[in-house]
Amino acid sequence: DPERIAVVPGDGIGNEVVPAAREVLEAVGPDFEFVEADAGDEVKAETGEALPDETRELAANADATLFGAAGETAADVILPLRSAVDSFANVRPVRAYPGTDALHPDTDLVFVRENTEGVYAGHEDEIAPGVTTLTRVVTESASEEIARYGFEYAAERGERVTIAHKANVMRTTDGLFLETAESVADEFDVEYDTALMDALAMHLVMRPEEYDVVVCPNLAGDVLSDLAAGLVGGLGLLPSANVGDERALFEPVHGTAPDIAGEGVANPSATMLSAAMLLEYLGYDDAGERVRSAVKATLESGPHTPDLGGDATTRDVTDAVLTKL
């Protein structure tokens, strides 16, 4: 049977960049079965549900999901979609591509972010008027799982790992995260170091080329990966994967870009690079690498969409990538 790919464009430019990435997937061609489904503001306006059950079920059962973005309902869509694929790792490669004015042209690193707990586990309270609390959840099992994913990823590529933490202050929670990650490190023949996340933020701005794989707790990974995005020319270029043991969901880091939605000028690169990650996740390494090379070559030569200083449309860039493929 062909592998089944759920395609969920969502709102805004999701409807422009996801079809472009699908064309690229069709061009490099394992015989996928694509199934489209709705999510986001528009479907909520029609039906009252930002994430219809059919869409959730589709993602939960597909071999992989390609998602665009949702607007105001983003949290109501993406958090349940990530849990529908049992995603424990959020993987965000941050690479500088030639032709894009990156602040640091040597940047080539990947954040492996814990995707289920930390301060995003959601135990917030207002315990008295004007007094709020948040419980931070860190478990040995989730810390071990994310560290193992990060070390395996680095081992496959011959890269280094940096473990980000703040265990000097959050001694119990990040203490457990750090201790667990270091004991996973002992099982691998991979060079690693540990870094306090605040100092790491500074080092990433000054010397991003020194980092390969950065394993982080949830909130630290969210903030540090957006910071690193700024080093390589912004949101139109950044793919991501939400990885589970048996399923995964791939999406550009950016949102619905309401300021340009409908104009046909969104940069499809982030979503195409997400499609390359999808191919690799399913074992089509050569096809994934072909997509990445074609996107890279197009970024180098142009045409460029307006976010990169050009005047090309999404269609022009898609055609250029298809030609290179």
Ligand code: NAI
């Ligand atoms: P955004 O990523 O949509 O846009 C930020 C800026 O980057 C805008 O100027 C936009 O034009 C530009 N941009 C983003 N992607 C681009 C692309 N592919 N090509 C060219 N330019 C691009 O973030 P913003 O403005 O904070 O949020 C807009 C909406 O998107 C909100 O409703 C938010 O909730 C939603 N959102 C959804 C996400 C998701 O579904 N995963 C993630 C982030 C935001």
Ligand code: MG
């Ligand atoms: Mg974020």
